[in-house]
Amino acid sequence: MKSNRPTVADILALKGKRQLSMLRVVTLEEAEAADKAGIEMVSVPPALLGPEFRDAAPTVFAVPGLEYGDFVTSEEYLRAAFLAMRAGGDAVYCAASLGIIRRLRDEGIPVCGHVGLIPSKATWTGGFKAVGKTAESAISIWHAVKALEGAGAFAAEIEVVPAEVAALISSNTSLFMISMGAGAGCDAQYLFAEDVLGQTQGHLPRHAKTYRNFAVEYDRLQQERISAFKEFRQDVESGAYPADRHNVGMPADELARFTTMING
Numbered sequence: 001m002k003s004n005r006p007t008v009a010d011i012l013a014l015k016g017k018r019q020l021s022m023l024r025v026v027t028l029e030e031a032e033a034a035d036k037a038g039i040e041m042v043s044v045p046p047a048l049l050g051p052e053f054r055d056a057a058p059t060v061f062a063v064p065g066l067e068y069g070d071f072v073t074s075e076e077y078l079r080a081a082f083l084a085m086r087a088g089g090d091a092v093y094c095a096a097s098l099g100i101i102r103r104l105r106d107e108g109i110p111v112c113g114h115v116g117l118i119p120s121k122a123t124w125t126g127g128f129k130a131v132g133k134t135a136e137s138a139i140s141i142w143h144a145v146k147a148l149e150g151a152g153a154f155a156a157e158i159e160v161v162p163a164e165v166a167a168l169i170s171s172n173t174s175l176f177m178i179s180m181g182a183g184a185g186c187d188a189q190y191l192f193a194e195d196v197l198g199q200t201q202g203h204l205p206r207h208a209k210t211y212r213n214f215a216v217e218y219d220r221l222q223q224e225r226i227s228a229f230k231e232f233r234q235d236v237e238s239g240a241y242p243a244d245r246h247n248v249g250m251p252a253d254e255l256a257r258f259t260t261m262i263n264g
Contacts, residue, residue: 005059008110015176020188030193032056049087065093068120074103081109098151105152112155113148115141132161145173158182181207
């Protein structure tokens with residue numbers, strides 16, 4: 001069966017034409033919902049990929065993350081990338097060195113890099129805060145984008161950067177630029193499903209937008225779960241469970257024969 005999901009070439013052809021939507025999903029249910037909602041791109045843990053994932057989300061462009069620190073050598077990254085692509089990924093996210101990104105691209109693996117606030121490397125830019133608010137900081141992001149171009153990446157996530165800076169960079173690079181808190185001047189908008197659904201505990205990022213309140217629903221379901229378990233325990237203690245309808249019957253003559261066998 002021919003796949004209806006977009007290719008890297010399809011994604012790049014949309015640069016500058018319209019903004020795509022992208023979500024971070026971590027369950028098959030979220031992936032299926034994203035697909036049915038028309039979300040074009042998803043970021044996923046590599047472990048989520050496989051036949052079940054593609055049954056649930058056949059048309060989304062999936063970018064599994066090769067998380068920084070989980071791998072060390074280029075061989076480890078390369079092996080993980082091949083496994084992710086074979087399991088149903090369409091490209092890989094990689095925040096490792098330019099040499100590793102270049103090695104992946106040399107083997108034909110599409111790579112999405114990361115510029116701006118990079119959580120795994122935030123210590124170099126002052127922690128979890130906006131990057132690119134001065135001309136010097138902004139030009140460093142621009143240089144990072146050009147370096148990713150040179151290494152062969154096809155896309156880059158640009159995170160928590162002033163909208164004007166991100167827009168200017170996006171319009172001057174061939175990379176498909178994915179905005180997370182970097183304004184509407186890029187090629188795609190990226191949010192975490194847990195933020196969209198209102199599941200986030202604690203601090204909510206400035207760029208996040210919540211569309212539902214799943215936390216309240218989960219609290220309600222937990223109380224219902226506790227009540228159901230309590231009622232079950234009470235039924236066991238009172239003898240209300242099991243009732244006759246829960247038991248397997250036995251013909252009276254067979255029971256009589258069995259009783260005789262037991263009693264000798």
